[in-house]
Amino acid sequence: MLYRLEPRGERSLFWAYGSPVLAILLTILTMMLIFAALGAPPVKGVETFLIAPVSTLSGLSSLLVRAAPLVMIGAGLALCYRANVWNIGGDGQFIMGALAGGGAALALPNAAFWWAYPLVAALGILGGMGWAGLVAWLRLKFNANEILTSLMLVYIAQLILVWLVTGPWRDPAGFGFPQSAMFGPGVTTPSFGGTTIHLGCVLAPLLALALWQVLGRSVLGFQLRVIGQAPRAARFAGFSNARLTWFALLMSGGLAGLAGFFEVTGPIGQLTATITPGYGFTAVIVAFLGRLHPVGVIFAGLLLALSYLGGDAAQINLNLPNAVTGIFQGVLLFYLLGADVLILHRLRRARPAPEAAA
Helix, strand or coil, rough: CEEEEEEECCCCHHHHHHHHHHHHHHHHHHHHHHHHHHCHHHHHHHHHHHHHHCCCCHHHHHHHHHHHHHHHHHHHHHHHCCCCCCCCCCHHHHHHHHHHHHHHHHHHCCCCHHHHHHHHHHHHHHHHHHHHHHHHHHHHCCCCCHHHHHHHHHHHHHHHHHHHHHHHCCCCCCCCCCCCCCCHHHHHHHHHHHCCHHHHHHCCCCCHHHHHHHHCCHHHHHHHHHHCCCHHHHHCCCCHHHHHHHHHHHHHHHHHHHHHHHHHHHHHHCCCCCCCCCHHHHHHHHHHCCCCCCCHHHHHHHHHHHHHHHHHHHHHHCCCCCCCCHHHHHHHHHHHHHHHHHHHHEEEECCCCCHHHC
16 A cells, blocks of 8 residues: 655644654664663663753763754754754764864963963864865855754764874874874863862753754744745745755854864863764754754753763673663764654545556
8 A cells, every 4th residue: 555745734842842742752662672672671772861860960961062063053053954954964063163272272281371362262262263264165155055064064073083192192191093283271170069060051051052052042043943934935035045955064163163062172171082972963852953043052962962871881881882881872863854744744545546546
């Protein structure tokens, strides 16, 4: 029997916001089956993956540290996607922000915190903005697809990082490991209360809330939403597509660069060849799970951060491969996109062609 997708007359507001909850529940059920197939007790697997990592104060601290870059990058991507600018290169912008800020930090090992830290943070933001600016320029100058260009620039950024930490910036006292020297105290992100929670963990949700205000209460935010939902109406109203594209990509790249700066000056404290486990790609899931809403991105970032901690816990306590983190994220995205398709379309039996019926 053949079926086809038929557009719905209107979109269900309930399911627009309820589908992420359904996708999470279906993902948990699917993960139970996967745990069983891998030889782990399903209930214990879910408990180890989703509950045990945040059952202690140390685990909660780690959750906030992992969530900070996801929320920052995810909020910036949500802004882009609202404007139909499909930035997939958050990871490259994260790396370039880390390199710009980290390079300045290496050049200022003994500088005073009061002026060096803001300078290094600003350079981190500019590094991410510059890398995203390349995407905007290629799109507007040559009509290059931003999905491809932003993605390809991720690999270029990764290669630049590896070259620097294995060459010019490698620590002479690092026994040959691909890493830079540790940053000085004047350019290190402060933490709170003897925990791993740092300044970026506090700023991430505040920045997401600030973007919410920009999208919902400013003329620029209105223009972004209109150009994303009704491009023809936006052109008729005289909205500048070039200006909005530059704004969306520079804002998104700046947030990713800031996340990279906080990562290397905070938890890591130096540049290494593996400063990101793929935060920029995971942030794409964060943006869609949060319904492209900055507040939703905060909660989605916490859940996806938990998947990283859960993967580590499952590897240690259940002897499962660390790849369960990627499996969880992939299954979640699958169900989320499937729910989106069914929100906008319904399944109908295809009528047979007249000659076939005869």
